[in-house]
Amino acid sequence: MTNNLEENLDNLNKLLDKPDDLLIRKFSIRGSEHQCATVYIDGLADSNYVRNNIIENLQIQRGKIQIPQNKEMLFDVLNQELLSSTTLETGLTLDDASNGILSGNTVLYIDGIDKVFIIGTQGWEKRAIEEPVTESVIRGPRDGFVEDLRTNMTLIRRYIHDPNLRFKTHQIGRRSKKNLVVTYIADVIHPDILKEINRRLASIDTDDAPESSFIEQWIEDDYLSPFPQLINTERPDKASAALLQGKVVILLDGSPFVLIAPSTLGTAMQSPEDYYERWTIGTLLRILRYLAAFIAIFLPSLYIALVSFHPGMIPSNLAFSIAASREGVPFTPLVEASLMAITMELLREAGARLPKTIGQTIGIVGGLVIGDAAVQAGIVSPIMVIVVALNAIASFALPAYSIAIAFRIILFGFIILSGIFGLYGIIIGYIMVNIHIVNLKSIGVPFSTPFAPTFFKDWGDLIFRKPVPLLTERPRYMQPNNKKSTVKENKE
Template sequence: MRFGSFFKNRQKNDEQKQEHPAELKKSLDQNLAVLKQLMEEPNDLVIRAFSLGQTNYRCAIVYIDGLVDKQQINSNVLKNLQLFAEKTDLPNGADSVLHEMEKELISVGDVIKADNLDEAINDLLYGSTLVYLDGIDKVLMIGMKGWETRTIMEPVSESLIRGPREGFTENLRTNTMMIRRQIRDPDLRFKTYDIGRRSRKKLVVAYLEGVAHPDLIKEVNRRVESIDLDDAPESGFVEQWIEDSFLSPFPQLMNTERPDKVSAAILQGKIGIILDGTPFALIAPLTIGNSMQSPEDYYERWMIGSFLRGLRYLAAFIAMFLPALYIALLSFHQGMIPSQLAFSIAATREGVPFPAAVEAVIMALTMELLREAGARLPTTIGNTIGIVGGLVIGEAAVQAGIVSPIMVIVVAVTAIASFSIPSYSVAISFRLLRFGFMLAAALLGLYGIILVYIMINIHIVNLKSIGVPYSTPFSPSFFRDWKDLVLRAPITMRTRRPSYLKSDDNKSVNKGET
């Protein structure tokens, strides 16, 4: 019975919230009473009611303490209202008075008149100050956001040797400002959405009009509009909602902390998605070739950039295949190993009680545990755990005869290779696929590795990112785009945007693709 009454009361409260009047009333007291009822008079809700000088007009300002700049309220609102109240030639009628107040308060810069209660409350909870006037069913919403924010710092997850040192913050306006500072083009568009039924977070879709393909813009906007969540605390929620396939191990949107990376993508004809409250922006669409690229490729000369990119492709191969090749060669294809190396490996494995597959899985899981523990601990301790823990455990395992020294080398090289992949989301996908290759190698040897490799290729060819084939420009082939795929052609040769984006303005601005 108690649970039944609880759910009935909850349903009744929800119905009352849904039935609250969407339109403002002309009575100041009624408006304030409805506001207090809906918010249940929280401690941080500040309501200051007063009369405008010697007139009969009653006024009230409402704001949430901690979300606004009190100094601006005192100097730009209360002071202006005081000067306004001292006027002797106030117009007749509340509508005229509110219009005159709007002109007097225009020094703030962000003043909007609204007649919708939901809109007013939404702006109030986002840091606006509301100005009510008795006798009129409208309210002034003044933008005076003033909460504490993190300063612009170097990106934590994407550090570069050469390149800009600033990264996104949790403040949406700061992030859009950094993009506008890099792209000073009047065609730059920021389309704003409110997502989250409860949180009403601001989300911005950024693109260049006339550069991004209209169908791509339309599709991204359609998917963003379909988001139906109570809250989206991080851009990962948005990414998982709008991606093409939730069954794929590969990320279908790029996430980044770097404004230069988002700006470069927008200039190429891609779409940037920025969510309030997180420093990680999204870039759409994403292809398999983009995951191996880094902004530093374009900040260095083309030979250096091409060399670094080639190393990343080699690192991706090692991260996925090396442990599986070790298992396959030792378990099924010993004849493919050179004799001297085979004798050396056999000597080091003498006394090891586990087969190569079990040995590799134990060491790979141990390395993943060390990596996860190091990431969750404070920075100084985490680095120590990752390095010292790996050395101590590896040496102890070899001394105990549980694993062979060659296995420790294989796992260490694999871990180093996975760190070389610039995108964390792509690197962790390769780490996940590594165990699939290891299982296939333990069952079928090299044939198993080839079968899994074929399956992954079939999956990648069929996968899409916002409707764009994930395997582009390998397949479907756009040979002109191969100048910026495995090798990075000189800047002077990169005169056009990627063909697969079908940009209306196909002439490139020589800005690096991300």
């Protein structure tokens, strides 16, 4: 910064290459000869706020405030008496001014002073709070995170009114300079987990992080694993529940998906709705999800292994029925299952990319037409269509989209192994997957916990869900500073 107003404005224009949406308003402070200028980006800053709370305050005489001629005294008077803004910072360099302007703030230059005011005037358009699209529930809150960081922080504060709730801001991206907020409860979280997350965030070196998935891939333990080591969610209630368990929630400006770390396989199979219904219903839903996970991974491969290698294990009547349905089919069960699984993935991807109303129609009509036509043409057997359809329905029953994708990837590996080695191939694949899961970690926490390492006290909220009055402790595997979650125990 220099003491010359025109020179400072010229330097700013050269840095930004005189963009059309850069608005510069020069004027004099009332009752004096002090020249100043406001600079902001149209669309990022609230122009009405700039006019009413900055320019008007400096141009119109109000009260008995005297404008000093001394430059340093003028800066203090503006700071303390004339500029009415809740966010007011001082910038000393050209980078400070440009970063402030590009973040939606307004910069106030004053001739003769080598520093500027950076005034919080963000006022861009943002999406209204709506029900989450990817995590709908029958019973529970209907609000969801949006792309605005401050709105998302407010949503969390609405759920947790704890003075120990902390929001620590990081800046991500050499060029985008996006704000990222690490959220946690200070007297609950284990300090080693918080330290490790901050260390990994500090190691991120990229030009931009357009979505929170970039942050997830940067800080996860094993980027080659198909399993998600951090859970993403659009639901504030789910994020708040994770904070109360001693976990960390990461919010990125511009993304409606927040990250929950660390994560385990058990938490990926849970839904907020498990706690909003009675414990019997919540337990039943969880058991159904684990059954759905088994079907989504093993059903096609079990069919291939039994039909191709172990027909003696199939009951006689069922074996005769399968043999009759396969009569005239030119392909082996391995090729048949692979063709149908790939076709189902194509239909699923096409339905996701098309507009919502058309996408649902394509998924239903395409599946019916192609399945029926394939059976009529003798390319696949009817039993195979049933197997693949059940497999697809089971994958949709999983609450987390990221874990469902992981199971769909593993499915093809099991299909190949069963087509080559039969049941022995399925057993080998199962052992390999388990070895991988046991060795996988999420921010240093074993992904397979509380199964392995075993924390029996955490099993009451794993596959089965204890009644709410009995959920008095936070997960032991998180090693929280405050293990009790009930008011009675905390008072004691």
